[in-house]
Amino acid sequence: MFQNFDFGVVASSLPYLFGQGMVFTLTLTALAATGGVVFGTLLAMMRLSGVPGLWHAAKLYVELMRSLPLVLVIFWFYFLVPYIGAWMTGSPNPIQVGAFTSALITFTLFEAAYFAEIMRAGIQSIPKGQTAAAQALGMGYAQTMRLVVLPQAFRNMLPLLLTQTIVLFQDTSLVYVLSLTDFLGAASKVAQRDGRLVEMYLFAALVYFAVCLAASFLVRRLQARVAIIR
Amino acid sequence: MTDSPITGSTATPAPAAAAQAAPSDSGLQPGTLIEPARQRAPGTAMIAIDAISKWYGDFRVLHECTTAVAKGEVVVVCGPSGSGKSTLIKCVNALEPFQKGQITVDGTKIADKATNLPKLRSRVGMVFQHFELFPHLSITDNLTIAQRKVLGRPKEEAHKRGLDLLARVGLSAHAKKFPGQLSGGQQQRVAIARALAMNPVVMLFDEPTSALDPEMVGEVLDVMVELAREGMTMMVVTHEMGFARKVADRVIFMDQGEIVEDAGKDDFFGKPRSERAQTFLSKILQH
Numbered sequence: 392m393f394q395n396f397d398f399g400v401v402a403s404s405l406p407y408l409f410g411q412g413m414v415f416t417l418t419l420t421a422l423a424a425t426g427g428v429v430f431g432t433l434l435a436m437m438r439l440s441g442v443p444g445l446w447h448a449a450k451l452y453v454e455l456m457r458s459l460p461l462v463l464v465i466f467w468f469y470f471l472v473p474y475i476g477a478w479m480t481g482s483p484n485p486i487q488v489g490a491f492t493s494a495l496i497t498f499t500l501f502e503a504a505y506f507a508e509i510m511r512a513g514i515q516s517i518p519k520g521q522t523a524a525a526q527a528l529g530m531g532y533a534q535t536m537r538l539v540v541l542p543q544a545f546r547n548m549l550p551l552l553l554t555q556t557i558v559l560f561q562d563t564s565l566v567y568v569l570s571l572t573d574f575l576g577a578a579s580k581v582a583q584r585d586g587r588l589v590e591m592y593l594f595a596a597l598v599y600f601a602v603c604l605a606a607s608f609l610v611r612r613l614q615a616r617v618a619i620i621r
Numbered sequence: 622m623t624d625s626p627i628t629g630s631t632a633t634p635a636p637a638a639a640a641q642a643a644p645s646d647s648g649l650q651p652g653t654l655i656e657p658a659r660q661r662a663p664g665t666a667m668i669a670i671d672a673i674s675k676w677y678g679d680f681r682v683l684h685e686c687t688t689a690v691a692k693g694e695v696v697v698v699c700g701p702s703g704s705g706k707s708t709l710i711k712c713v714n715a716l717e718p719f720q721k722g723q724i725t726v727d728g729t730k731i732a733d734k735a736t737n738l739p740k741l742r743s744r745v746g747m748v749f750q751h752f753e754l755f756p757h758l759s760i761t762d763n764l765t766i767a768q769r770k771v772l773g774r775p776k777e778e779a780h781k782r783g784l785d786l787l788a789r790v791g792l793s794a795h796a797k798k799f800p801g802q803l804s805g806g807q808q809q810r811v812a813i814a815r816a817l818a819m820n821p822v823v824m825l826f827d828e829p830t831s832a833l834d835p836e837m838v839g840e841v842l843d844v845m846v847e848l849a850r851e852g853m854t855m856m857v858v859t860h861e862m863g864f865a866r867k868v869a870d871r872v873i874f875m876d877q878g879e880i881v882e883d884a885g886k887d888d889f890f891g892k893p894r895s896e897r898a899q900t901f902l903s904k905i906l907q908h
Contacts, residue, residue, distance in 0.1 A: 523716050524753035528767035528819065529743025538766060543757050619756045620801035 397587060401594045404581045412577030413598075419491075419573065420560045423498035427559075428552065430499060431506025436536070438511055449507070456504030462565055468497040469569055490569040502559055509555060513548035514540060546617050553610040557603050574598065666725070667692045667823050667854045668713055673722030675708065675878075682708050683719065684878045690823070695855045697865040697886075700875035701901060706858045707750075709875065710825050713856065714745040727822050743771050746816030746824040750832050752808040754800035754815070760787065761796045764815050772819065779818075786814035790844050806837025813844055824848065826857040860905060866890060874898040 437449035456464070472493050476486030488496075517540050525535040545552075564575040572580065575595055582591035668690040675683040683705050690696045698706045711717040713724055715731050715738050724731040729741050754763050764783030768774045774782075787793055790810040792803075800808055809829055816824060826845065830838045842864050849855055849868035859865070865872055865886065872889040874882040874897070882889065882898045893899050 518751075518753075520749055520751055520753045521755065523711075524747075524749060524755070526716060526739070527714055527742055527745070527747035527749075528815070529739045529771040530767065531739045534770055538770060539755055543755075546757060620799045 396590055398590055398594075400581065400585050400587045400590055404577075404591075407581065408574065408577050412572060412574035415571070416560065416563050416573040416575075419495060419498065419563045419566070420556065422495055423502055423563075424556045424559055426495075426499035427502030427506045428510075430503035432510050432541070434503060434507035435510035435514060438507065439514055453504045453507050456501055457508075461501060461562055462568055464501050465494065465497050465565060465568055468500070469493045472496060490566075490571050494563075494566045494569055494571060498559065498563065502555070505555055506552065509548050509551045510544065513544035513551075516547050517543050543619065546619055549617060550610055550614050553606070553613070557606050557610075560602070560606070561599065665692050666690065667694070667727055668856060669723075669725040670709070670713070671723045671725070673709075673712060673719045673724060675705075675712065675717070675719040675721075682878050683712070685722070686875075686878075686880050687722075688873055688880055688883050690854060690856050692854055693852050694870045695849045695853075695857065695868050696871045696873060697869040698856065698858045698873045698875060699860060699862070699865070699901070700881075703877075704875040705878040706873075706875045707827050710827050710856055710858050713825055714742045714747055716742075716747075739771070743767070743819055744822050746819060746821030748809070748812050748816055748824070748826045748829045750828040752800070752805070752812045752832075754808055754812055756800050758799075759796070760792070760798055760800065760803070760811055763800065763811060764818050767815070768818050783814070783818050786817050787811070790814045804837060805833045806840045809833065809837075809841045810844055813841075813848070817848075823854040823856070826855065826859065828858050828860075830859065830861055862890075862902075862906060874901065876901070 434449045434453060437445040438453070440446060459467075469490065472488055473485035476482070476488060477484060480486065521539055521543070522535055525539040530538065563573055566573050567576045567579070578591045578595040582588045585591075666689040670686055670688050672685050672687050673683055674681065674685055686705075686709055688696075698710060700706045708717055712719050712731075713726060715724075719732070722732070726741060726745060729736055731738070731741065754760075755766070758766060761780070761783060764787060765776070765779040768779035768782065769776060772779075784793065784796060787796055790813060792807055792810055792814075795803060795807065795811075800811070803811065813824075813829075829845065830841050833841065838861070842861060845855075845857070845864065846868050857864070857869075869886045872882075872884060872886055873880055874889070874893070874895070876897045881895050882893060884894070889898070890902070893902055
């Protein structure tokens with residue numbers, strides 16, 4: 392069955408696939424995940440703040456983002472961000488931010504909604520008594536969150552956060568709609584150019600599988616290391 | 622003047638003679654009445670609770686509760702579950718808001734909008750039923766985090782004070798461990814040391830032994846008895862009537878959100894006036 396396969400095409404395109412494609416994928420994943428966690432924490436704290444305005448705004452945002460297909464959001468932001476930029480800077484013309492920046496903003500904002508829900512669950516999983524103990528020692532809200540609640544919540548959430556990041560790693564392949572070249576996009580280009588679709592897509596699938604499997608393994612190892620002794 | 626060994630505070634000095642009369646390592650016998658030695662300063666209320674009421678929606682949890690704890694006094698609060706005793710003690714450091722009345726702690730009014738609550742709380746030690754040590758921090762960090770981040774003490778000073786107190790509660794060997802590695806009784810002793818590290822003017826105990834296995838109750842009560850003997854002002858919600866007999870000056874009995882009885886220890890145990898207190902005592906002293 393494999394006699395017609397030419398895996399030489401894979402070998403010869405490795406520098407391009409990894410040097411450009413995979414670097415792009417990993418960069419986008421890392422930046423979007425970092426931004427998503429920061430913004431997501433903020434959203435989660437807004438939702439838990441009990442301040443009606445903040446609570447509603449965060450809830451609306453999270454519900455909206457989670458109801459839309461990611462591809463739609465990517466398109467939407469790609470066309471919208473230049474106009475928002477123009478509106479914010481008062482420029483008469485749309486500000487061209489470039490496809491990468493647009494994609495980064497999109498993934499950050501989109502993932503933040505998912506991270507926020509993970510955070511919210513994580514923060515709520517910390518017993519009320521811990522907050523009370525921190526307050527009883529004289530800590531204010533910010534100190535209570537920073538020193539007591541969030542460090543514990545992060546440990547509890549770590550597996551979910553990283554699993555969500557693995558999903559993000561796969562989702563970044565959707566940037567092809569903006570003509571950006573991630574790992575899958577690079578494989579796709581080579582496949583089309585050399586007419587070796589089966590080999591390239593098979594290889595790409597293998598790489599995604601290997602990366603995600605390794606990441607899941609690392610998550611479990613990390614989880615065991617940072618777990619709180621109870 | 623010698624600093625008291627546990628409190629390390631000169632605010633509530635224990636007279637030297639009294640310290641000799643009540644050595645800290647005395648084998649404590651249940652039921653013996655050892656008159657607590659401390660400097661009483663009549664009229665200077667450390668905690669003044671003035672007609673406070675609290676509702677959860679329509680449900681009244683506290684009704685017109687009024688009492689006071691003088692400097693150096695040990696007051697035990699008891700009562701059936703749901704009587705509001707835990708809620709009352711949590712009102713004292715404003716962990717629970719109340720709708721009516723006023724509580725004054727060491728001259729600071731809690732219900733005053735201008736009051737800096739975190740600052741006030743940093744001077745009021747609290748020990749919880751479920752210990753509430755921070756599980757992600759080592760014992761040492763548990764003892765020092767608030768000293769450093771709230772009081773702004775230098776690291777070395779906080780360390781020294783934390784480890785001194787850890788030694789006082791007999792747990793020096795566990796400084797590098799995490800709370801989850803200690804028994805309940807040990808955790809509660811660390812929690813007491815953590816509260817004391819802040820040099821509190823008063824200590825609140827909210828059922829400190831209720832979550833403990835029976836064989837661990839003693840070690841925690843021993844620390845509390847010693848603390849009481851050193852002259853710490855204490856408000857203790859507990860069912861440990863042995864503890865109350867041993868060190869309490871006054872006993873407050875609560876039922877259905879009201880302070881039903883507020884009497885000196887001997888009066889309370891000798892001849893409780895209210896029927897409800899009599900029933901309660903007969904129930905818990907039966908076994």
